[in-house]
Amino acid sequence: MNWLDFSSDSFMVAFYLYCAAFISFAIAVAGKRWSNRKPEDHTNRWGKIGFGLAVVGWVAHLTFFFTRWYGSGHIPTSNMYEFMTFLGMAIMFAFIVVHLIYRNMILGAFSLPLVIILIAYASVFPSEAQPLIPALNSVWLKIHVTTAATGEAFFAVGFAAALMQLIRVVDFTRTDKAGKRARFWTEFSLFVIIVLIGFLVAVFAFRGAGYTATFSQEKVTIADDGTASSEFKEVKYGLPPLVKPYNSEKVEFQSFLGMTDAPIESPSWLNGANAGRKLNTVLWSVISGAALYGLLRLIARKQLAAVIHPHLTDIDPDDLEEISYRAIAIGFPIFTLGALIFAMIWAQIAWSRFWGWDPKEVWALVTFLFYSAYLHLRLSRGWQGTRSAWLAVIGFLVVMFTLVGVNLVIAGLHSYAGV
Known part of the structure; x- marks a missing residue:
């Protein structure tokens, strides 16, 4: 049996199931206005279908991960294709955990597109399984990369909830300068995703x-x-x-x-x-x-935000803020362990120094400091509402630059990840 071919087939099954799950969640959000049933019944029905498809897709994604691991002989997180597919799988895991805590069906309509985009982005890179280079041949590859990606996955769910919150609270009837500025930056966030x-x-x-x-x-x-x-x-x-x-x-x-x-x-x-x-x-x-x-x-x-806004009016923005905060609070210690502590231990083993100001190390530190500031401002300074949501959105943009910009644009010791 060719395990790598089976792994690729499982990956495609996961991708199509994620797309079907997103469609179901989209119907739960938008289609309830066209249904003769009570809005709550329609949302719950299609939301449950979407969540079930998402879970089955995640199982297929897990199958891809472990069969590729078995077929290649090493954990599939050593290049951009493998890491991005793992990050997509981790975001689905984070979404499932948060969903089981809050039972919010609408979150899937914003989390699933992130997973689908990341998987499609991963497919841009060469997908052939390659032997590990010596610098990556360590047990710390498994520990460092998986925990760092899991922390980033919870940041992604926090970003999705925060973006929903911003679209939910923006007032499209205001004509003053502050109202126009709020609409512009909310729309610009959607534009970045569309780019x-x-x-x-x-x-x-x-x-x-x-x-x-x-x-x-x-x-x-x-x-x-x-x-x-x-x-x-x-x-x-x-x-x-x-x-x-x-x-x-x-x-x-x-x-x-x-x-x-x-x-x-x-x-x-x-x-x-x-x-x-x-x-x-x-x-x-x-x-x-x-x-x-x-x-x-x-x-x-x-504006696209104006198209989405009416479908979120039934959601309490305070609930979205709570989901965003809890997701980030879960992801922060996991990210700290994986991206900083475990990374420094591996750096000492591989390069005989805990810290070397490599671009990836610097931006991992920037990410840690940013989310530290987010938690401090929210808990100690009372930064809630839109200010907290904007911090969650900007924080995930920092994460994406750390993943994509540093790997593919800035040369450093981690440049092999972009091959």
Whole structure:
């Protein structure tokens, strides 16, 4: 039996079950207004179906995780594909735990999209099982990564509840400056999510079309004695190049909308690994996300938050704040153990130092300090309501930059995670 093939099949089953669960939760939120039954009956019925599908999907996800572990010979958390799929599984676990505590069906309509987006994002990266590099061949890989990701998963559920709270309490009838500012930033939060979805749409669309472009980049190195040496490296693009690598020439370029070469060259000061390609990806994410957002606005004829808001009027915002706070309170000690304490123990074993100011270490510390401030301000300073919700939203954006930005943009000892 090929365990890796079985693992991949289980992964696809989990993905489709998550999509079906999200649809069920969406019907529970929006469809209750179209039902002849009491709103509570309709919400509970479709919510229970969605939760059941989510649990079965999580079991299939667990099957993917353990069969891939058995087939590859190591825990599948060693690269971006494996880590993002594990994070999606951890978010589902956190959602199930929080749901069993609060029995809030509506939370699934915001938590499931996060899982689906992360799984789709993971699929952008190579999925082939590869042997562990020596730096990762340690029992601390299992302990450090799994606990850190579990803590981040509870932060994600806290983010989902906080975003629901912000959309719930925003007042679309206010015309004063404060009211407009609240609507703008709430809508901007949805726009950021749509930009990520736009990135996925662009990647899979051009991948399906078989688009490729290749550049030969010359890297000049100056030795201590003043002599110069050149090294040429091929940089392959999966999206039409709007930005080409610095000091490069095209090798292969499929024409797109009449373009026969990239119109912009990456600036020389942006000298990270594949910096031009990454800047190109950022531009395509913004362009695709903006186009998708514009299409949704054209269909809705109003702000997207205004479309969602009426479906949340039956929910007590204080309940959402309580869910967000409790999720973060659960995740914080788990994250502290995994991302800081266990990480420092592993760093001492692997690199003979507990702390080295590596970019990933720094941003893990930033995340810890931010959520420490969140808990302190909420418990000691009485920061509740929208202020607490905004902190939960911003905190998860810090988490996502730690996961994505540091791994893929900033070079460091953890760069292997982005391969």
